[in-house]
Amino acid sequence: MRRTKKLTTFLLILTVITITVLVHYFGWLDSVEVSLRTVLSPASRLIYTESIILKGEDESFATVAELESAYQTLKHEQSALRARALTADLLEEENQELKRQLHFFQAHGFTVMTAEVTGKNVDPFGSSIIVDVGSEQEVSVGDPVIIGEGILVGVISRVAPKTAIVRLLDDHQSKVAATLRNQDRSLGVVEGGYGLSVRMNLIPQHEQVGVGDIIMTSGLETNMPRGLLIGTVEAIEREAYQPFQTAIVRPSEQYTHITIVSVLTNGTTSTPL
Numbered sequence: 727m728r729r730t731k732k733l734t735t736f737l738l739i740l741t742v743i744t745i746t747v748l749v750h751y752f753g754w755l756d757s758v759e760v761s762l763r764t765v766l767s768p769a770s771r772l773i774y775t776e777s778i779i780l781k782g783e784d785e786s787f788a789t790v791a792e793l794e795s796a797y798q799t800l801k802h803e804q805s806a807l808r809a810r811a812l813t814a815d816l817l818e819e820e821n822q823e824l825k826r827q828l829h830f831f832q833a834h835g836f837t838v839m840t841a842e843v844t845g846k847n848v849d850p851f852g853s854s855i856i857v858d859v860g861s862e863q864e865v866s867v868g869d870p871v872i873i874g875e876g877i878l879v880g881v882i883s884r885v886a887p888k889t890a891i892v893r894l895l896d897d898h899q900s901k902v903a904a905t906l907r908n909q910d911r912s913l914g915v916v917e918g919g920y921g922l923s924v925r926m927n928l929i930p931q932h933e934q935v936g937v938g939d940i941i942m943t944s945g946l947e948t949n950m951p952r953g954l955l956i957g958t959v960e961a962i963e964r965e966a967y968q969p970f971q972t973a974i975v976r977p978s979e980q981y982t983h984i985t986i987v988s989v990l991t992n993g994t995t996s997t998p999l
Contacts, residue, residue: 838989879892
């Protein structure tokens with residue numbers, strides 16, 4: 727009896743489903759479906775708009791076109807924010823560099839002129855940069871150019887009223903009298919190699935030079951104070967029966983990354999550091 731009742735219920739449900747499918751297939755209830763859609767449309771629209779609210783923001787969109795437009799706007803705003811963040815980072819870097827240079831000047835009493843790097847010289851055999859100060863700011867040929875807390879990067883080689891060219895230490899025409907912070911306080915000349923290398927030449931063969939020794943200016947030149955940092959010894963080249971040895975120099979700073987410099991003008995002090 728119970729099994730017969732279950733079978734009857736199953737057949738009834740199956741019959742209802744079959745009739746519903748057939749009615750929908752032949753379109754006998756189209757008018758009813760249209761009426762239902764009309765009645766339920768406001769509720770459906772509310773559910774749809776709620777489903778595309780952007781990550782908790784108090785904004786919703788009724789159409790896909792509005793959503794796409796908002797997405798494009800957000801992309802532009804994100805790009806603008808990234809650009810502003812990058813600008814802020816660059817300004818912070820320049821601010822920190824200026825603070826380091828100012829600290830060095832205050833500690834040693836140098837007369838200085840801060841400048842911004844505006845370009846790189848196009849000479850394929852040289853290595854130089856252009857700065858936005860010149861003779862109108864009392865900058866002259868031979869003035870040392872530094873970054874950070876006393877790191878020498880070059881010397882003024884040419885001056886115009888509002889600009890100047892800085893010959894970097896790795897330029898093939900660059901020559902700076904230098905000394906090593908080793909036991910012998912070895913003297914020599916730091917010379918550039920066509921933008922590819924920096925070497926300290928004319929170091930007496932009998933003096934002890936080690937990797938890591940600090941190289942700085944010797945102060946034996948006009949307008950060049952003693953104690954400006956140049957770099958460290960990276961390797962030593964010696965040849966038997968030669969009077970001098972050569973040190974390969976690792977510069978204290980990469981010259982390609984320079985944006986702000988300070989020029990030690992003619993009022994530079996010559997007090998040893």
